[in-house]
Amino acid sequence: MNEFNLETYKKRIFKTISKYKLVEPKDKIFIGLSGGKDSGCALFFISQYLKTYKVDAEIFAFHIKLGDFIPEKVIETVKKQTEICEIELKIYDIKNYGIDYEKISKLTRPLCSSCGTIKRYLMNKISREEGATKLCTGHHGDDFIVFFMKNIIGKNIDWITKFTPYLEGKGKQLTRIRPLFFGSGEENKNFLNSIGFPYISEDICPHSLLKQKFDKRREKWYRVINQISEWQPNFKIYFLEGIIEIAKNLKEQKEPFECEVCGEPTNKRICGFCKLIKTQKDAQ
Ligand SMILES: [Zn+2]
Numbered sequence: 001m002n003e004f005n006l007e008t009y010k011k012r013i014f015k016t017i018s019k020y021k022l023v024e025p026k027d028k029i030f031i032g033l034s035g036g037k038d039s040g041c042a043l044f045f046i047s048q049y050l051k052t053y054k055v056d057a058e059i060f061a062f063h064i065k066l067g068d069f070i071p072e073k074v075i076e077t078v079k080k081q082t083e084i085c086e087i088e089l090k091i092y093d094i095k096n097y098g099i100d101y102e103k104i105s106k107l108t109r110p111l112c113s114s115c116g117t118i119k120r121y122l123m124n125k126i127s128r129e130e131g132a133t134k135l136c137t138g139h140h141g142d143d144f145i146v147f148f149m150k151n152i153i154g155k156n157i158d159w160i161t162k163f164t165p166y167l168e169g170k171g172k173q174l175t176r177i178r179p180l181f182f183g184s185g186e187e188n189k190n191f192l193n194s195i196g197f198p199y200i201s202e203d204i205c206p207h208s209l210l211k212q213k214f215d216k217r218r219e220k221w222y223r224v225i226n227q228i229s230e231w232q233p234n235f236k237i238y239f240l241e242g243i244i245e246i247a248k249n250l251k252e253q254k255e256p257f258e259c260e261v262c263g264e265p266t267n268k269r270i271c272g273f274c275k276l277i278k279t280q281k282d283a284q
Pocket of ligand 1: 262264273
């Protein structure tokens with residue numbers, strides 16, 4: 001494993017932000033914070049970038065509260081993260097959008113995937129309704145390499161067009177920016193530890209057995225790409241640059257449909273979120 005260097009990492013992330021024009025003057029950049037290291041790191045770098053280069057853009061941070069089981073220290077951590085970056089924080093509770101987490105957790109469909117559907121849906125909807133020009137996420141390079149391989153295996157080639165640091169919005173789907181595209185989870189952790197930036201490191205999911213199974217599989221994928229990195233210099237960077245090239249050369253994705261129930265963007269007739277609401281109701 002290469003030794004971690006704070007400045008080199010910052011330079012790499014700043015280079016991604018400038019090369020792919022992730023931030024521009026007059027932008028209203030929304031970022032969803034979970035309290036974890038990756039979204040915290042994305043917030044830190046974007047806000048530092050705006051300050052360093054005096055970009056006339058704004059950042060708005062929000063947290064999607066999944067339920068009352070979420071420990072108070074998650075909210076406290078998210079608050080601290082935004083205070084350090086001098087950014088305002090808003091909290092949205094999924095209860096106000098018709099979701100009952102307890103009910104969702106008892107459904108037969110996999111909970112981790114329901115949770116992902118809820119967060120993706122609300123992050124786009126909330127940000128768009130609040131006037132965002134871009135939605136920033138904490139996805140990092142290891143995520144994209146694994147997504148890429150999984151999509152090759154699943155033959156979902158069209159999805160690969162989404163794996164870029166800057167993904168142009170279509171219809172009601174906001175433009176998404178990923179400043180950590182050339183970063184990794186491990187480097188995010190090292191970076192935040194070195195500067196003493198707070199984040200939640202432990203598992204806060206009440207269904208952690210389920211989540212652990214999901215995480216363990218992901219860890220196995222990460223392990224493989226880290227093993228290759230040990231003998232192939234710059235493996236991840238070159239692989240990610242390759243993914244960007246493939247994404248550029250693939251046919252562009254069509255504009256999404258609008259969900260027949262809620263009007264939010266989807267690639268089906270009815271979006272995943274509305275299907276989840278219906279399953280929750282039917283189960284009562
Ligand atoms: Zn819908």
